[in-house]
Each structure stands twice: as structure tokens, then as C-alpha cells.
Amino acid sequence: MTRTERDSHGGSGAGPAPAEGLDARLVVDRDGFRLDVALTAAPGDVVALLGPNGAGKTTALRALAGLVTPSGGHLRLDGTSLHGTPTESRPVGVVFQDYLLFPHLTALDNVAFGPRCQGASKADARVQAAAWLDRMGLAEQSGSRPRRLSGGQAQRVALARALATHPRLLLLDEPLAALDARTRLEVRTQLRRHLADFEAVAVLVTHDPLDAMVLADRLVVVEHGRVVQEGTPSDIARHPRTDYIAQLVGLNLYRGRADGHTVRLEAGPLITTTEELSGPVFVAFPPAAVTLFGERPTGSSARNVWRCEVAGLETHGDRIRADLTGELPLAADLTTVGAAELGLHPGASVWAAVKATQTHAYPA
Template identity: 80%
Template sequence: MTGTLKLPHEGTPGSSAEGLDARLVVERGAFRLDVTLTAAPGDVVALLGPNGAGKTTALRALAGLVPLTGGHLRLDGAELDRMSPESRPVGVVFQDYLLFPHLSALDNVAFGPRCHGVPKSQARAQAAVWLDRMGLTEHSSAKPRRLSGGQAQRVALARALATRPRLLLLDEPLAALDARTRLDVRAQLRHHLADFEAVALLVTHDPLDAMVLADHLVVVEDGRVVQEGTPSDIARHPRTDYIAHLVGLNLYRGEAEGHSVRLDAGPGITTTEDLTGPVFVAFPPGAVTLHRDRPTGSSARNVWRCEVAGLETHGDQIRADLAGELPLAADLTTVAAAELDLRPGAPVWATVKAAQTHAYPA
């Protein structure tokens, strides 16, 4: 690939009005979306959440495809919600890309500039530059049916960028790709987004896509923001069960007195942190050690009697879903699972060392 995706800033550099400033309020029947989003030029923000959380509604509201019922939407100081969708400086890459099947890759990319009044020859010249930047020059004459999933994704991205948007929206940009292609295209997309100088916002339910592609995560559940921060902060300090499940942690809430935490539901946990008041306690499934009998020589401060509720393959390990004194997930090797004769309904003892837990204020 040659060149970069850098786009010139518009407006006054360093102006506080640059970037995205939005409070998206959308009421649709019994569902209410109320999400605040802010981002500076060059930021890549991921809107993450389960199905039905309101992610797509938020994206469609930003694009002008769903009207706001409240709040505000400003981009580089302009009132975006007062503009028609086609006049907004917004580029969108939809989940299924929506390439025109009868047009070549070149003419798909040229479509945006043509809609903005650029003459055909000039629009096609601009499109050729974008395809070159995406490494797709040799596919410029190909129709979408002749493109691979990764190639189609890059054509869709080039088409969105060819209009020189100040806000780039990506709706589940990698969802249509198989696992092998997804790995390569994710790396390519990260490179493209790193060079994009306006605001980029992607909607996804895949935590790996969010962690790799975005600088800032906004987690939405039931139409509201439940947590936001950098990927590392979200991964280390989950604040809901949904987020804990995404990042692969056991998560509990309780009341701390020194190194002891009395859980809201369940027994106590000993931690290394010395805290007082409401806290979360988290630890990875790999920190859990399972025993058939109550351990007597273990140095672990946390010991609970459990029962195997279910087993599933998790990568190259077995993940045990445990019920009992403390519901939790434990990861162990296939050999260890066989030696323990694990099966649904089997009684086990679970231990976790205090040093492997992490407590933080709720």
C-alpha cells in the first residue's frame, strides 16, 4: 500500500469545538437510549454492548437515519441534528458493506464524490487514489461478487473515506468475515484508523475488535453507558457482569473491611488490597485451582465448596462452570480435568490465592 489516509483538518486547529459532542436521546416504544459521546479528532471510539443495548440505534442517530427525541449532536461545532443525512460530513461502513453489485470497485468508491457534485472523471481519479491506498489497484475493475470479504471491506471503507468525512461510523466492520480473514483485516483496519485525523466510531459486540481497534471504549447496556475508559482500564476494572464476561474475569461486589470483602451474595473473599466500603473483586478463571477433597496444605486464603454445573472447551483448556458457595468459572488443562474426573454434578473444592484477586472501589 502507498500513501496514508490522512485527511486535512477543517476549522481552527486546537479549537475546543473540534470533534464530536453528543448526547443521543432516542425513545422508541418502551426502549430509551440516553448515551453521551465525546471525541476529539484522531480518536477511535468503540461502542460496545450486548444485542439490544442500543449500539446500532446510536450509530443510526449519528448518521441521521434515526431522529433524536432529545439531547444534542454537534460535530466540529456544527449542529449536526439540524442537517439532513446526505448533507452531514459523515461516512458510514455498514455491516454488510452495501456495495453496489452492478458497479466496479472503482465506481463504488467514486459514487460518494459524484453525489457531492464532483465531475465523473475527477471522481474516478480520486477513487483510484483511495483504492491504491487500500492496496486494491489491481481490483479496481472488479465487481463486488469477485471480491473477497476483506477486499469488499476495504472498498467500503474507501468509499466512506472518499467523501472526506469528519465522522466515520463503522457498524460491526468485521462481523461478515471468517476467522482467518478477520485477523488480517483487523490489523489492516487498525492501520487505516490510526492515520484517520477526524473522529472514528465503531459499533461492535466483539471485545477483541474493540480492544485492538479503539483508543477509548464506551460500554452500553439497556440504552445507557455503564462504563467507559481505555481498553486496559476496562479490562482491569470491569463494573458489570457483562463486561467481566467479555474480558474473561470472575466479578463480585461486596463491602470491604481491610483485606476482607463480604460479598453482597455469597461468602467472603480475602484480597491483598486494603480497602473500606463498596468494592468490586475480580480474578481470572485461571487463578482458580480445583480439588476433589478440601485442601489442607494449600496456602490459598480463599476456599469454597462447589459443584460442577457445566464444562466446555475454552481454547486449549477446559472451562468449568461452578455453582455452590461462590458461583465462578475455572480454567484447567484437559489432563487436570481428567484426573479430577470432572463431570456435571461432581463436588469440588475451589481455591484462589489472595494475591491473585484484584479489589477496587465500586
């Protein structure tokens, strides 16, 4: 089934409601916090709700599952309203962060639980469960109880249990958060394959940008209970619209006003860009585009040069990430050798340079 793709944009609205799939506006008021998020998705879509802790992602997922009573809005699935429908009667499958497998049941009986609740006989439910475990590559673990399963195996059993009820909406709450780094890589690949075969709507809640970028067709970024941006992973990565998103995708981001190839930032400095624009814009560039000098560069071809001070240093992959303050606060990446040659340390003065060709400006 063809998956939908949407252009990146800000705001809290969603696209036209699909005839089938998910059409929701989730409004929840709790303890002084207000969630107001609109979500639409067609069958076959995998949508990731991405945002910082406390943004409202889990509240949105619990509202979709019927575990939180909305204050307003609507929730329709395949054209049918779920307002007032008990949680257990909704065509919704949930994979919780801690999986919540029944500890006294085998993997087979954990998966068979759903079909049994839907009226299947014990024998039929077990046949269905065995087929799902085989599909997950867990046939040999059918007789194992949860305590005997690895983290990756438990995650797949939880996914099989959710899918065995043939849900029209699959909800995944931080499904990889409990895994170690090596297992996470393997399970992420397997989960992507299973989600690609899922013909209904899947909503993934995560704060991990890599999980979101790899698993989802569309990202919905939530901050302070509101949608601040949504679009395909590539759109979001190229056109971040908040500092949180820019940090997630590893970009320096600024807002200003363009006049031709020059952008005056709200913070004061100018940035020269290759794009010729007019009016409010964002300007972004990666930390790797920043070159640092001990003295003001004279022979550099960079059009953008600012005097800065090192506020902090940390290892970032195989490079050193320098956090700079001064004329323009920014992050710069350089090699360990480069950092040593410059004698970088907190408080050190440096000059930062960025070529116009390495900046990217777009309308705000």
C-alpha cells in the first residue's frame, strides 16, 4: 500500500482527514498542562510523535488508546468515532515501553491472550499465536516465560501480542528504549520490516531522532503540548523550525530577516547565504561546516566570520564538539588533533568561519 508523504510545515493543524485511517484532534487538560494535537494518517502510514520530555507525547498516545479521557476534540478510526468506546473494545494494539508481558504465561500464551479476548477458542488462539511467533522468528521461544527472554525477544513477543488482534491502529510507546545499544540496532531493523508490512495506521512515540527517522514515514514534532512541525524525515532534517529540532538533527539554527544574500539575525550579526530571499527566514548549517582559527582569518574564503569564546568541549562520535558563545552562539565540530593544535579549552578565544555555500536559508 502506498504510504502518504506530506510537506513540512509548522502549526498544530493536520492534513485533510482520510476516508480510512486515523483522524484525531486530541485535547487533554491535566494539572495545568494542555495538550492540543491534531493527527491524521492513512492506512499503511507510520507516524512518529517526537518531542522532548514533558512535551505531551505519551499523553497523546494514552488518549489514542483510551487510557486518558480527552477534554475535547475527536477521535475517528476508519470513519468510526471511538468517543466513549471502552479501551478493551477499541481496534487498537499497544506495545508499551516495558512491554508488560504477563510473567506467568509463556510467550505463546501471551500472544494468544488477544485472540482469546476476541472470542477465539484456546486451540485457535494458540494456532494464531504460533504463526505470529514464527513470523517474528521466535518459534523456538514459544514455551519460554518472559524472564527467560532477552530484551529483543520480549519486544518482539509484545509486538506479536499487539498484532495478533489485527488492530486498525498500532501504538508503540518508546519500543526500543529498554534495549542496549547493540540489541537496539538489530531490533530497529526488524521492527522497520514488520511495520512496513502493517496495513493499518501505526503511531510511534519516541524522543530518539534515529528511531523516528528510520521507522517513520512522517514525523510530528510536539513541544509544550502543541505540534510545532510535521513532515517527512528528510523535510524535517533540512528545514528545522525550532531549536529543539535543530539540535536533534545536528544543525545550528538562527532566525532573521533576509535582504538578498544577506540575513540579519535577531541576535544581531549578519550571515551571507547563497540563497537570495526577502523577509523572515531561518538559516541553518551543520557544526562540521564551522572552521575555527586562533586568530582572525585573512586568507579564508569564508564570507562569515565571528569572534567567539569556548564555553565547553565534549566528545561527539569521533570528533570534538565545541560549544561557542560570543558574537554568534554556535556549535563546531573538529578533530581531536585540530582541537589540540588550537589549544582549545573553556574560556579560550577563537574565530569561527563558515562559507556561504555551507549555509542553508529558507522562509520562516
